[in-house]
Amino acid sequence: MDITSFRTPGLGDQTYLLTYEGKGVLVDPQRDIGRFLDAAAERDVELRFVLETHIHNDYVSGGEQAALRTGAELVLPAAATPAYRHTPAFHLEDIDGGAGLTLRPIHTPGHTPEHTSYLVLVDGEPVALFSGGSLLVASAGRPDLLGPERARSLARLQHGSLHRLAALPPGVGLYPTHGEGSFCTASGAGRLTSTIGAEREGNPMLAIDDPEEFADAMLTAPMPIPAFYRHMGPANTLGAPPMPAVRVPELDAAPEGSHVVDIRPRGVQARGMLPGSAGIELDEDFGSWTGWLLPYAEPITLVAEPGQDVTEAVTQLAQIGIDTVRGVVRHPGPDATQTYELAGLDVFVKRLAQPRAQLLDVRMPSEREQVRLPGTVERFLPDLFVQGVPAELDPERPVLVACASGRRAAIAAGFLAGRGYRPVALNGAGIAEVADALRQHHTA
Structure with missing residues (x-):
C-alpha cells in the first residue's frame, strides 16, 4: 500500500x-x-x-x-x-x-x-x-x-x-x-x-x-x-461543474464593470497600479485573499507582468469556484498612477518616529493579542475592504502599514493608495520586529 x-x-x-x-x-x-x-x-x-x-x-x-x-x-x-x-x-x-x-x-x-x-x-x-x-x-x-x-x-x-x-x-x-x-x-x-x-x-x-x-x-x-x-x-x-480550461485573453484595458486585480510583484505594484485596482501579488494564497477581499464571483480582470504566467492565478480562483476572469492586461501604461511606498524595517521604524506618522495594523485580532503597539489604529485586512478606512486615519499624513510579514500590509497599502492616502508598507517584517526595534532603541 x-x-x-x-x-x-x-x-x-x-x-x-x-x-x-x-x-x-x-x-x-x-x-x-x-x-x-x-x-x-x-x-x-x-x-x-x-x-x-x-x-x-x-x-x-x-x-x-x-x-x-x-x-x-x-x-x-x-x-x-x-x-x-x-x-x-x-x-x-x-x-x-x-x-x-x-x-x-x-x-x-x-x-x-x-x-x-x-x-x-x-x-x-x-x-x-x-x-x-x-x-x-x-x-x-x-x-x-x-x-x-x-x-x-x-x-x-x-x-x-x-x-x-x-x-x-x-x-x-x-x-x-x-x-x-x-x-x-x-x-x-x-x-x-x-x-x-x-x-x-x-x-x-x-x-x-x-x-x-x-x-x-x-x-x-x-x-x-x-x-x-x-x-x-x-x-x-449541489455539485460543481467541471473546472473550465484556462483561457485568458490579452486585453488592452479592463472591461467596464470588472474588478481589477494586480498580481505583479509588490515592488512593481508600488511604482504604479491602475486606479481602484486591488494589489494581490501572485503567491500560493492568492486565490484565498482574492475570494475573501472582493465580491464573490464577480468579473475580474488581472494585471500581470509581460511573460508572467497567469495559469496559477486562474487555477487558484477556480478552486474556490470563481470562473469569472475576463482577461489580463500586460501593460497598464501611463494610467497606472496609484502608488505606495515599500520600506524595510530600519526605514519603517525611522519613519514611525516622525511626528506626523500614523500606524495601521492589519493583522487579525488573535495576532494582536500576542504583541501590539500603543497608539496603533487596528483593522483586520478583510475588514478594511468591507468597512473602509478607519476614521482615525488622516489622509493628509503618511500612513505606515504593517502586518506580520509584509504580505497583507502591501495589499492594504494598495487599497489606501486607491483612496487618496499616502501609505508606507512594511516589507519583509512585521509588528513584532517593529516592537523589538523600538524596545532596543529605548534601551540603547
Whole structure:
C-alpha cells in the first residue's frame, strides 16, 4: 500500500491517493482533478473509489467530476445528502475494496454534522486513517464554520469524535485533509501527517477530558472565517461543474464593470497600479485573499507582468469556484498612477518616529493579542475592504502599514493608495520586529 499526498498550500489542505494492488482510492480531491488523475495514470492505477469526508467549507470539491471521469464509486457520509449520485457511507459499515483492502467509515461529527473519517484496513489490520477535518495534527477541525448557533453543540461532538479516533491502534497513520495554513483548523496544525500514537502523546486537544472545557477551548477567540467559505457548502451540495480550461485573453484595458486585480510583484505594484485596482501579488494564497477581499464571483480582470504566467492565478480562483476572469492586461501604461511606498524595517521604524506618522495594523485580532503597539489604529485586512478606512486615519499624513510579514500590509497599502492616502508598507517584517526595534532603541 502507498499513500501519496497532494498539498495545496494556499488553502492549507491535502488530497490523498491511496494505491493498493493496482487499485486507487482518492480522498477529498479539490476541483483541479487533473493532477490527481495524472498521478493515478502514471502509476497505472485504476481509480476504484473517491471518498469525501464531509461537505467542504473551504474549497470546491472535485469528487463528483473525478468519479464521472473515471467511473470510480463516489462515497460521501450518509448524512451529507448531496444532490448528485453517490454511495452513502454508514458508520462502521465496511466497504470492500477487494484483494484484502477494506474501507471502514467512522462517523466523526464536529467539524460538520455529517463528517465521516475512513479507516483503511489491509487483511483486517488497521493501517491508516483519513480523518478529514476531525482529528488533525496537533489540532482539531473547527466546529464554528456553520454558524455560532451550532458551534458549541458541534464542539462537544468533536470532543467525542477525537477521543473515538484516538482509541485506534497507535501505529495507525493519520492523514488529515486540513493542516497548517487552513482556516478550518482550531489552531496551527503543525506537521501534515502523523500517527494515532503521536497524537495521543502530543495533541493538546486530546489532553482535554471534559467536553465543556473542550468547547471553551475551541470557541475562545476563534480565527476569522474567510468570506468565500459561505459559498463552498452550497456548491459542494449541489455539485460543481467541471473546472473550465484556462483561457485568458490579452486585453488592452479592463472591461467596464470588472474588478481589477494586480498580481505583479509588490515592488512593481508600488511604482504604479491602475486606479481602484486591488494589489494581490501572485503567491500560493492568492486565490484565498482574492475570494475573501472582493465580491464573490464577480468579473475580474488581472494585471500581470509581460511573460508572467497567469495559469496559477486562474487555477487558484477556480478552486474556490470563481470562473469569472475576463482577461489580463500586460501593460497598464501611463494610467497606472496609484502608488505606495515599500520600506524595510530600519526605514519603517525611522519613519514611525516622525511626528506626523500614523500606524495601521492589519493583522487579525488573535495576532494582536500576542504583541501590539500603543497608539496603533487596528483593522483586520478583510475588514478594511468591507468597512473602509478607519476614521482615525488622516489622509493628509503618511500612513505606515504593517502586518506580520509584509504580505497583507502591501495589499492594504494598495487599497489606501486607491483612496487618496499616502501609505508606507512594511516589507519583509512585521509588528513584532517593529516592537523589538523600538524596545532596543529605548534601551540603547
